[in-house]
Amino acid sequence: MDTExxxxxxxxxxxxxFAADVKEGMSQTPKxxxxxxxxxxxxxxLxxxxxxxxxxxxxxxxxxxxxMQKEQLVADMKLMDAxxxxxxxxxxxxxxxxxxxRFLLESELDFEYIPIDISTxxxxxLENSLQEELPDLKVRPIAKDYFSALEDLKSNNIRKVILFLGSNIGNFTKNNAPGFLTQLSDRMNPDDYLLMGVDLKKDPNVILAAYNDKNGITRAFNLNLLNRINQELGGDFDIFNFEHFPIYDPVSGxxxxxxxxxxxxxxxxxxxxxxxxxxxGEPIDMEISQKYSIKDLKDLASKSGFNVVKNYFDCKHLFTDTLWSIK
Ligand SMILES: C[S@@+](CC[C@H](N)C(=O)[O-])C[C@H]1O[C@@H](n2cnc3c(N)ncnc32)[C@H](O)[C@@H]1O
Incomplete structure (x- = not known):
């Protein structure tokens, strides 16, 4: 078979x-x-x-x-040798x-960058911008779902640093996150690291505003999925018949x-x-963005086969990048 x-x-x-997931999701209560x-x-x-x-x-x-903390981060991951x-x-x-x-390249480290994303x-x-901005970088993009990408992970013994940035883990429920992370830890070796970007519990008004902006961009982002179903699966959703409604529960995060x-x-x-x-008035459950406390994170690491090596914070302590290794 050729590439095409x-x-x-x-x-x-x-x-x-996509079709199977839409059909399954629309038959649930709530949808x-x-x-x-x-x-x-x-x-x-968007x-x-x-x-x-x-x-x-x-x-x-x-x-x-x-x-601000890249030097320390790279030092903590002991990336200098292999x-x-x-x-x-x-x-x-x-x-x-x-x-x-950029910092890893400037440090002349020997590595390959493998970005995985479901969006081709x-x-x-990303690949085009990297070619232009960082032409010396070795890049091997993989267009896959997290779960099928996991299957490729333990196919060699090269050291691995796994990035899971931008609060992507927040899209798993608190119940589902340990299952995914355990699959990751099972495929990691003792000198591998996971660096995960996690949004922290904080003033509920600050959190809610991030999902309910005054210009309606998040609203458009949610409604766009209905448009996508119209275009790719032949749906007839009228997006004007739906309203965006985010909530934040400070107890569960x-x-x-x-x-x-x-x-x-x-x-x-x-x-x-x-x-x-x-x-x-009927809702469609579109997305979860789970927030964590530092204690929640320690529990999550422990349930998933990891130890917390170190947490790095921004100056306002809104967010953390947490560095984990396997137990
Ligand atoms: C919230 S964005 C964050 C992007 C990036 N990590 C950042 O911090 O800017 C989530 C990204 O993960 C991808 N994504 C979401 N669910 C995925 C899945 N199940 N498998 C693979 N990629 C996924 C999306 O296509 C999107 O590019």
Whole structure:
């Protein structure tokens, strides 16, 4: 098979899985979407706008940590001697990772960068920008879901540093996060590290504003998934019939985003031969963004086969990059 055939087969498999997940999610109570499908080309663009919003403090906080503490971080990971792979789950546009990549190159370390992302469009964008900005970097992008990428992880004995930045772990519920992280720790060796960006519990108003910006960018980001279903699966969602509704529960630390049906309506998805009935006021559960305390993180590490090596904070202690090794 040539590259074109492989890509078209991969795309067909992706659409098949997307369709199955939409069908399954729409049959649940409450109805549910899987947030990994937010990221088509328009979704990537909207997320990049979210990262630039004043309200979305997460990006600036993590950028500060990586910029100000990169020397210490790299020293703590003891990266100076052997070659290693820098594997990033859910890399996105690599805006913050580039700080680390540039520093690792300047330090003349021997490594390969392997960004993994479900969005092929963001990976192409990332690869092109890296070629221009860091031409000496060895890059091997992988367009896969986290779970299928996990299967490739233990295929060699090269040292690994795994990045999971930008609060991506927050998209797992507190119950599901240990299962995913245990699969990671099972595939890591004692001198490998995981560096994970985690959003911390804090003033609930600050958190909620990050998911409910005044310009409606997060709203558009959520509604875009309905547009994607229309385009790729033949749906007839009218996005004006749904409203974005985020909530933050300071006890559990979960931010949940819902789309609320403004009226009773029936939506058809032709490729699934599916009719979905919505009551007025009925929610679709779109996304979770789980926040953690430092104690929560210690418990999560322990449940998942990890030790916390060190936590790095921004100056306002809004966010942490937490460095873990296996037990
Ligand atoms: C919130 S963005 C963060 C991007 C980047 N880590 C950052 O900090 O800027 C999440 C990224 O993870 C990717 N992603 C989400 N769910 C995924 C999954 N199940 N498998 C692979 N990639 C996923 C999305 O396509 C998106 O690029």
């Amino acid at each position: 055939q492989i890509e078209s087969e991969q795309h067909a498999n992706f659409i098949k899985q 549910k979407m899987y947030s990994k499908y937010f990221y088509d080309e328009r979704g990537d663009e 997320f990049q706008s979210i990262m630039k919003m004043d309200e979305y403090y997460l990006t600036a906080a993590e950028y500060e940590i990586l910029s 070659p290693f792979q820098l594997i990033e789950f859910g890399a996105g546009d690599g805006y913050k990772t580039k700080v680390l990549l 469009s963001v990976l192409v964008q 979960a931010t949940k985003s819902y789309l609320i049906s403004k009226r009773e309506q029936t939506v058809c998805i032709s490729s699934l031969d599916l009719q979905i009935h919505f009551e007025a």
